[in-house]
Amino acid sequence: MEEYNLRVEKLKELIDDADYILIGAGAGLSTAAGVEYAGKRFTDNFPEFIEKYGFQDMYTSMFYPFKSPEERWAYFAKHVYVNNIGMGGTDLYKKLFSIVKDKDYFVITTNTDDQFLKSGFDKERFFRTQGTYSKIQCSKACHNKLYDDEELILEMMEKTDEDLKIPSELVPKCPVCGEEMDLNLRKDSFFVEDDEWHEQNHNYIDFRQKALNGKLLLLEFGIGFNTPIIIRFPFDDLVKSYDNVNLVRFNRSHTELTVKHNGNYYLVPEDELDKYVSPDIKERYVPFKESIDETLKKIKYFVKI
Numbered sequence: 001m002e003e004y005n006l007r008v009e010k011l012k013e014l015i016d017d018a019d020y021i022l023i024g025a026g027a028g029l030s031t032a033a034g035v036e037y038a039g040k041r042f043t044d045n046f047p048e049f050i051e052k053y054g055f056q057d058m059y060t061s062m063f064y065p066f067k068s069p070e071e072r073w074a075y076f077a078k079h080v081y082v083n084n085i086g087m088g089g090t091d092l093y094k095k096l097f098s099i100v101k102d103k104d105y106f107v108i109t110t111n112t113d114d115q116f117l118k119s120g121f122d123k124e125r126f127f128r129t130q131g132t133y134s135k136i137q138c139s140k141a142c143h144n145k146l147y148d149d150e151e152l153i154l155e156m157m158e159k160t161d162e163d164l165k166i167p168s169e170l171v172p173k174c175p176v177c178g179e180e181m182d183l184n185l186r187k188d189s190f191f192v193e194d195d196e197w198h199e200q201n202h203n204y205i206d207f208r209q210k211a212l213n214g215k216l217l218l219l220e221f222g223i224g225f226n227t228p229i230i231i232r233f234p235f236d237d238l239v240k241s242y243d244n245v246n247l248v249r250f251n252r253s254h255t256e257l258t259v260k261h262n263g264n265y266y267l268v269p270e271d272e273l274d275k276y277v278s279p280d281i282k283e284r285y286v287p288f289k290e291s292i293d294e295t296l297k298k299i300k301y302f303v304k305i
């Protein structure tokens with residue numbers, strides 16, 4: 001990798017020069033923003049649940065085989081509150097917004113915490129592909145509608161008893177088929193994509209199409225390999241296919257570029273890219289393993305503030 005300061009300078013220039021900025025964000029961005037699912041944030045917020053169930057972190061807790069819906073929703077309510085509806089926008093997301101707010105930008109994210117919307121990003125320039133903690137849906141997806149859950153979540157938390165159960169009458173039931181409701185998260189084949197989801201998807205496709213006519217900067221943050229086909233691999237394809245596209249990838253452990261070679265796909269580290277791609281593509285690919293927060297602080301827009 002080029003020296004850090006050189007890459008920071010390059011990033012500044014790319015932001016200045018870009019006609020369009022497409023942000024792709026995964027869990028790593030929220031972790032960097034302090035929305036961590038393990039450690040102190042977990043142990044401080046969930047002591048009763050840790051004691052009762054032996055939970056290790058907020059990821060695995062979501063998949064625990066609770067014995068009853070009353071127990072499951074007691075946990076979900078706390079989880080949703082801690083990671084979405086009880087949180088405001090974080091400094092890191094706000095910093096990112098102040099960098100792009102005067103540009104023609106768009107956001108695609110797999111994150112379900114709504115940090116972008118809470119931090120000032122325009123909801124017309126936003127595509128949340130995997131759902132949100134702030135909505136519930138029919139668990140059998142019998143109809144294509146989502147429901148705000150904030151009031152319900154607050155009531156569930158308030159009425160959670162000592163055994164970590166909510167009252168049975170608060171377990172949400174589908175108004176159409178009577179099945180239990182579920183959080184709107186893409187975890188099985190019953191994920192509901194409502195009208196707003198489809199509109200966001202169209203806006204994303206339109207933006208990408210339009211942006212390919214100018215200088216497009218792809219800013220990717222914290223995307224690993226859980227669902228790389230949604231953002232990461234398409235970004236890799238764009239930078240390899242169009243000479244007006246630059247890709248800046250922030251990732252603590254995986255800054256490789258995906259390259260097709262002899263019919264197979266490889267993850268190629270930046271210092272081996274010479275063997276697989278043209279110098280031009282290598283020039284337009286800028287990886288960072290360094291801290292997102294520290295790097296954004298160095299961008300000149302903040303020096304001015």
Ligand SMILES: [Zn+2]
Nearest residue numbers: 138142174177
């Ligand atoms: Zn239903």
